[in-house]
Amino acid sequence: MSTTEQNIKTAIEALNLADKIIFAHCAMRSFGGFEGGADRLLDTFLSAGCTVVAPTFTYFPMCHSPDGIEYPQNGYRGELEIDPSPYDAHANDIEPSMGAFAKAVLNHPKRIRTEHPMNSYAAVGPLAEAALAPQDDFNVYGVYQSPQARNAVVLSMGVTPNSITPIHYAEQLAGKALFRRWALTANRGVVETCVGSCSEGFIYLQPYLSPIQTKKRVGESTWTAYPLEALLDACAQAFRTNPSIIRCSDDCPRCEDMTLGGVKTLN
Template identity: 85%
Template sequence: MNTADNDIKSAIETLKLTDKVIFAHCAMRSFGRLEGGANRLLELFLSAGCTVVVPTFTYFPMCHSPEGIEYAQNGYRGELEIDPSPYDADANDIEPSMGAFAKAVLNHPNRIRTEHPMNSYSAVGPLAEAVLATQDDFNVYGVYQSTEAQNAVVLSMGVTPNSITPIHYAEQLAGKSLFRRWALTAHRGVVETCVGSCSEGFIHLQPYLSTIQSEKRVGESIWTAYPLEALLEVCAQAFRTNPSITRCSDYCPRCEDMALGGVRI
């Protein structure tokens, strides 16, 4: 099945995305066939005045602490296999699992990318610089805290809640402490950073999310829009009520440690 420009334009209008900051999570394969692919999808958002923000994570820079620091409840049991390459925000390195749409944003000539060496975000649009300015190595989810993000929309395009990154910030809002990792950078040497936990169990939050979502079929893809502030509120409350609600298995150290409250410094 083909997805036409008019299908996308109609969804942007129906879901009230025009001129909004959009935290986008996208599986391009969900569309069927879209002429122009991810680049055309991005063009249509930008032509509607949207500011498009995507996670552009990369794990290649991860390295061991230069001081040999080990924190308790830090989401791993010594199993990290590390051969780091330095992070450079001017480069376009990206974890392949981020998907074709995130890669399209990252490769856009006007994109801005943050300096976080493992959990960078990239954005294009009129508010890109302002939204991204609040992230740093320790405030990894600062992009959800800017004034410009207050009326933002989290948009899921053909993906499940397991791919919705701001849920990690909801864990932090619920009182959990983010994990620490170290990363090699091209210009700052080795830096300590905060990162999120496992997202494989975020699907268990679907009953909470269904109360605040709006849906629209776009070709073969299902688009689901959530007001950012409402998403953070319902997910944080779910974590407060049941700290283990998103635990993916009994064998995941990240889920185990985050259920206990996260890292202990």
């Protein structure tokens, strides 16, 4: 079987997504086939008045600090061996693991993309500019902070909580300090940025997410919708209650350092 466009339209109506900002996380393979693919899926959301926001991360620009800065508890142990290529927000470079739907958002002719050289977001729709405006190099999760995002929905299409990016922002809301990385840009040289932690253990948050989620079978795919503010509140409370709740293993430096509270800087 495959998923049809009518399945998508029915789901948009049932989940009350029309005209809202949708923070989308999608595995197209979960659809069991969908005529038109990711581009058609995106067009269906846009036809309903949605503003679609997707993470369009790329790690190719990552480089070492030009000043040799090494912050304590910064989520790595000197293992970064890299050959950076410069980030350009006008280009369509993207980490392949972001998936086909994020790539479709990035390649849409009317998309807007942020300037963060490692953790950029792209958006299409009437509220795209407003949704993306708060992000900068250090306020990496600014996309979840605009007034327009208060009624936003985080939509998981065939993916697990491990792929839900705003959970990283909940770590910050719980008082954890985000990691620092450096990246080469096409127009600004090397810049220092904030980035999130490991997401492999986000699956352990499911007991906190279940009370606020709405699930729907959409053709062959399972969609889960979360009100953004409720998701952030639930996850931040989980981190305050149990700082190590999402630790994926004993030998993950990002999990270890974030459990301890995150990076220690002078500022």
